[in-house]
Amino acid sequence: MTASTPSPSGIPDTRQEFKRGLAAAVPVLIGLVPFALVLGAQAGQKQLSAAEVSLMAGLNFAGGSEFAAVQLWTSPPHLLLIAAVTLLVNSRHLVMGAAFAPLIRHLPRRKALALLFTLCDETWAIGLADADRAAAGGAPRRLSLPYYIGVSSALWLAWVSLTALGAGVGPLLGDLQAYGFDLAFPAVVLVLLSGSWKGWRAARPWAVSLAVAAATHLLVEGAWFVMAGALAGLTAAWWWARPQ
Template identity: 30%
Template structure:
């Protein structure tokens, strides 16, 4: 009679060894990338603009604690949801006890621009395996995308050019992630430690309002911001703070339509053919 064999367990120390090998490969890969001169050019370029994002990162951390989340939950959200706009859109919904699908839709609406970024970067990064592209996408930010496209208007054609572009992108991404997380964590712990009467949340709201106003650089954006604000006020009575989602949708649709209308108006009319 054949007795069933007991399940084979991995040898002692195999899992820690496997994790150690994975970490070793990641560190070696980062060190290889960091040795490229353009990696530090990316760090320098991103450091020049990250000062303006410091207030946003800090006040987002304060807002997370102020919305009723614990310090642990706020830290976890900061690490898993590396997107300040998505965090700010989700926080009032979390505080209101909104269903998960409503929170997901709100975060998706404010981050639709990353879908456009991904489509644009496809030709730049298609040589990477899917897992590495997903990993790189987690670190991608608005300004790192803008700086990367400004320096490299066209995808690389050779292996040497690919390494140069990827090194620059990783330099900006790493600095952006470290600076954001540092200021975000500072806001979380200070927001939890300082007394509520200090009005840190109100100061955070003013800082975020200033950052938002600085992004309104055209008439189309100004009109979209006004429509979003008016819609949010009119839809304030909707349950689960759905007025925010409606305001975002109205602003996005209005901005897209207005931009198309402006582009069509700028096109010169064809001259009549007099034969």
């Protein structure tokens, strides 16, 4: 998908950019449907209402940490434990935010901060790929705000509504993971990352992150492997990018 045609002033049309973002979100939405339904169903089986699930999904908007929170949910809930695990799982956003920073420097701070509220694996990968395509075409390598709003609003609305739907019908469907629906999210992420592939040399930090995360998962209980993998990948990227 190419960038929209600029207006006579040289600035891309806002409405067309927004529509382009909506179109870019459609393939991801297909994979998001079963993943959101599974999360909602699991939350419903933990006696969370559709309103509570949609509130969690809308405020957190990070599927991995929401799955972790639902798995740890008890009555009464251990809030400190859930908060700590959520922080660990979402620690990868530190790396994602650092990668996004050069793309949003042209935006006012209030808009940049609002934009980061909907930063997740999918919006990050789509936004990054679009900025790279713009740079390859000779345009500045930066994020198109209307395009990103189109992507993120579609995904956010779908995520919130579908998790609520899953919470409503989940108790009637039983264990959806038995059908393999929980594999939708990893599949979507792998497809998105394939669009950012720039060769084995650029993928070395990914390999380091994967190796450290896998080793930590085998040796240490809990979600520490997420933070360990993120920090290892960030350190490796810094090491190979530093001046020799």
